[in-house]
Amino acid sequence: MYLKTFGGAALEGAFLHRPKPLLLLGYLAVEGARSRQHLRELFWPMAADPAASLRVALKQIREAAPQALHEQNDILTLLLPSDVVELITAFRGSPEEVLRLYRGEFFSGLKLDGSDEESELGAWVVSTREHFAGQVRSSLLRFAExxxxxxxxxxxxxxxxxxxxxxxxxxxxxADLGRLYNLALEAGSELSGLLREEAQEFGVSLVKVAAGEESFSARDALPRSTTSFIGRQAELRELTELLNTPGVRLITIQGVGGIGKTRLCLELAQVQGTTSLAFVPLSNLASAEHLSLSIAQAMRLNLASGIPPMTLITSAIADDAFTLYLDNFEHLLPETQVLEDLLATCPNLRIVVTSRQRTALSIETLFPLTGLDQSDGEHSDAARLFLSRARQANARFRVNSGTRETVIEICQLLDGTPLAIELAAGWVRRMPVQQIAAELSQGLELLEAGDGLGKRKSLRAIFEQSWEKLGVDERRFLMALSLFRGGFTRTAATAVTGVTLRPLLALLDAAFLNVSKDGRYTQHPILAHFVQEKAQQFLEMQQELLVDFARYFSSVRKLVQPSPNTTESNNFGGARGAVQNTTTLKWPSKEQVTLTS
Structure with a gap:
């Protein structure tokens, strides 16, 4: 079943046509879980028995769709997918989805009783209708530009x-009338005359566009998010300084999928003190052969001239100061020659790339991106992001003494990964944060698609894309290294798995591994979870490696006693468990251990 709210409300897959029950479902879809008391006061304020009216409506819903609602402690939660939740997700960057989902105004044709039209409920319908229409208009206007x-x-x-x-x-x-008029004028729309007349009628001054002059800059066409930008202020300052550093011409913002590379890149473009820029999204580019064409299109160059795109680009930039932002470059790595040619031909060009893998060009300045800062507890960037997105999912969500530590725990479990935090926060409309934390501590199934995220990519889909780009040896070593629970040194990795420097470096370049200042290798916990799932398909190999793993750490323990609650103690604990299941090994006793300070 599916709740449709735009262009006429309907519960597809069920027989439910009464307006009040349908509106009740629509209200829960938009506002999240609500109490019985709140619903009866809002929907039946003038009824002789509001509680009885609510019971009747709920009975009608449950007869038509028994699984539509969940109730606990008088709190009602909608369990059905809906176009309104999918539309909210589409606002984050899927204008084609916005077009598909918005089939008319919210609850078009809804007939309420006379008293309801003037009530708080009627006002809510009108304001919600105008809110979504306004959001759709803004999204489509940016898309048109x-x-x-x-x-x-x-x-x-x-x-x-x-x-x-x-x-x-x-x-x-x-403002929007002016933007739409200029766009209509340049795109050759027959509506430009009508828009000019409307502007004159309402006293709106339109800036006349001279022949050949741009009516809006590349900055106006930057993809815009409907959510706030939280955290990353230190990274933004560092990147801004890099952009202004002589000799730094190619910056690669590198990190795992979902770490926030695109959002940071967009924010960097927004704060850049010039309009001499172009932002080029590459995730949907099927072939690397079309890279120069995509850049030329983003720069608004005249492709109808028949001149090769590369020539158009270099001629347009020439000696000018210009910044190209190339987003999601990892699948176009064979085309790095295009970057070299552009940088060689245009002396004042700077390029900012986002990628899960580095370009490996000698001119590249690598900017590794990790999770959001968690050092300040509930006031950290990670916790603030969770709170912001949780309030979007449920406007009444608040952090209190009973949930504060749980929110911090969730952010730690997800290692500050923005996409994972947003996915987890979306579940507050259906479950308390304590349950979210409990689910995440058992596995990451909660993040497979999130709550009502429609066609948005899941973390698993992002991981699978990165996994496919690894070579056979790199996959084999990565699965082997998943045995380590607390990070590892190169010595330990080589002793247990036989891994050499080359595949280790390849895994670093692909952001599957990180390396700390002291030379210790670590893996993002979300990636580690997916890799461990892959490793379960090769149980025989894992069993053999487990013996080597246990043998190595049992021998090391004879020389050193790990401090408790450290990353290395996790590996010793894992090795102890392996030894207990292995008859050929014996864990050394305390008497055999030489303690070191």
């Missing part, structure tokens, strides 16, 4: 019409 900058004039003109006639939206304000 991006399409025009990429050379898709016909698509941009079509989007102009959709923005102008969007169902449920309030009249365009002065």
């Amino acid at each position: 991006q399409q025009y900058l990429q050379g898709n004039q016909a698509r941009a003109a079509g989007l102009v019409r959709q923005v102008r006639y969007l169902p449920g939206a309030k009249p365009l304000d002065a």
Whole structure:
């Protein structure tokens, strides 16, 4: 079953047509879990017996869809997928999904009783309708500008019409009317005249666009997020300094999938003190052969001229100061020659790349990105991100003395990974944070798709993409290294798995491993979880390695006693467990251990 709220409400897959029960489901989809008392006061404020009215509505819902609602301690939670939750997710960067999901205004054609129309419930319907229509309009206007900058004039003109006639939206304000007029004028939309007349009617001053002049800059077409940018201020300062450092011309922001590379790159482009830039999203680029074409489109160059895209790009930039932002470059690594050629031809060009793997070019400055800071407890960047996204999922969510430590624990379990934190926070609409933490401590199934994330990529999908790019030996060694629970030294890794320096470096380049200042290798806990799942497919190999693992640490323990609660103590604990299941090894006794300070 599926709850449809845009363009006429319906519970697809069930027979439920009464407006009040449908609106009740829609309210829970938008606002999250609510108490019986809250619902009866909002939906039936003037009823003789509001509680009885709510019971009737719930009975109608349960008869039509028995699994639609979950109730605990008088708190009702919607369990059905819905277009409204998917639309909220699509606002984060999927304009095509926004177009697909928004089929009309929120609860179009809803007929409420006269008293309801003037009540708090009626006001909520109107404000919610206007809110979503406004969000859709903003998303489509940005999308139209991006399409025009990429050379898709016909698509941009079509989007102009959709923005102008969007169902449920309030009249365009002065700023959006000006943007839409300029876009219509340049894209050749027949609506430019109408928009000019509307502007004159409402006294809006439009800036006349000279022939050949850009009416909006590349900065206007940057993808914009509907969520706040939290944390990463230190990283933003460092990257800004790097961009202004003479000789630094290629910066690669490298990290695992979901670590926040794209969002940081976008924020960097936003704060850059110039409009001489182009942001080029590459995740959907099927072939590396089209890289130069995508750059030329993002720069709004005239591709109809027949001149090769590379020539257009270098001629347009020439000796000017210009910054290219290339997002999600990892699958285009064979095309690094394009980057070298651009940098060689354009002396004042700077390129910022986001990638799960480094480009390995000699001119590259690597900027490794790890999880959000967690050092300040509930005030840390990681905890603030969780709180922000949790309040989006449930506006009444608050951190108190009973949940404070649990939120911190969740952020630690996820190692500060922004996407994982957002996915986990989305579940507060369905379960308390204590249950979220308990689920995460048992495994990462909760993060497979998140709560109502529609077609958004899961962490598993991101991992699978990275896994496919590894060579056979790199996969084999990575599965072997998953035995280590507390990180490892190169000596230990070689002794247990036989890994050499080359595959270790390859795994570092692919962001599957990190290395600390003291030379110790670690693995992101989320990646480690997925790698351990892969390793379960090769139990015989793992059993053989487990013997080597236990043998190594049992011999080391004769020389050194690990301090408790350290990363190395985790490996000793794992080895002890392996020894207990292995008849050929014996764990050394305390008398055999030489303690060291």
